[in-house]
Amino acid sequence: MFDLKKLKGKSVALVGGAGFIGHNLALKLKELGAEPYVIDGLQVNNIGYYTSDYEKNINAERYIAFINERLSLLRKAKIGLKIIDVRDYHAISHAINEIKPETVVHLAAIAHANRSNKDPFSTFDHSLRTLENVLDVTRSKGIHVIYFSSSMVYGNFDGETVTEDRECNPMGIYGALKYGAEKLVIGYNQVFNLPYTIIRPSALYGERCVSRRVGQAFIENALVGEDLTVNGDGKEGLDFTYINDLVQGIVLSIIKSNSINQIFNITFGAARSINQLAEIVMEKFPGIKLHHKKRDGLMPERGTLSIAKAQKLLGYTPQHPVEKGFVQYIDWYKNFAESNPQFFKK
């Protein structure tokens, strides 16, 4: 699937690379023979966040363990880590000049719609300020910048399968900043000829995530014997995507020249209802029940993202429907809970 010759020794800087997506991507790139380098401040949704005021966060101990495992895996794989705040222009400029990457993947952000709406100032700073710094230090150097956008740029899907050329009507701070950021990336291409790729993922799940989105909350509740709660009637579909599929799409975007100056939906490519996801969890944890509460009006109604373009131009072939990927994820969680029961007390 991958042309390993194109990856051998390729230097890739991952900005926000100690996060959920970034560390999984770094490990895969290293395994395939590339030279990934992680740049991260470790403060946002990371070790700094969970270790300060940890008594306020009931999941802190568990998430600190996940993040420590990420850092340990990166260390064992001999992947370089620079701890810097990318809002600092000089720090990121120095890091890029030292690493001399051929590709930069920009992942830094406040990666939560509801946290973004509660704190727009910080969201702008960590998401857009960091991106502008990265674009400015990479421009005119021929460095390929891969920007992580989101399915939230589309706004309400209105029942359709969305393609990349569909009009965007984002809702709330997170979606607006993602869309603005896409336009900024394209602006740098127009003015400085910066080669870019924009990736729009959706509803990711997988090992060592600490974001507690709906699927993760289901598993964590079930592990401590608590029922599952869904905002809304649960019939809404989401294009749940296993991290390994997304990583495949990013690796292909790094290798294939067809990815240059393109926007791609990288998801599983078929929405499943939240109720269906809950059923998978309830099958694995007999006795657990599902409850519904009022839906958050600021979350757009989403659904399937068409992956036809990524299939055609990149040869992207996701392998994990929820029956496979989500079950794998549940089994990983169960094993972790068995070895670390102290993190799963009610």
Ligand SMILES: NC(=O)c1ccc[n+]([C@@H]2O[C@H](COP(=O)([O-])OP(=O)(O)OC[C@H]3O[C@@H](n4cnc5c(N)ncnc54)[C@H](O)[C@@H]3O)[C@@H](O)[C@H]2O)c1
């Ligand atoms: N996880 C998903 O379901 C999903 C879906 C769509 C889009 N995305 C986007 O993908 C990207 C990565 O998501 P993730 O799930 O890995 O998030 P994450 O929160 O796990 O990782 C983000 C990383 O960025 C780092 N960071 C933030 N601000 C920084 C700064 N100022 N300086 C240095 N590092 C900084 C954090 O420390 C963190 O490690 C984000 O842009 C997110 O919006 C994620």
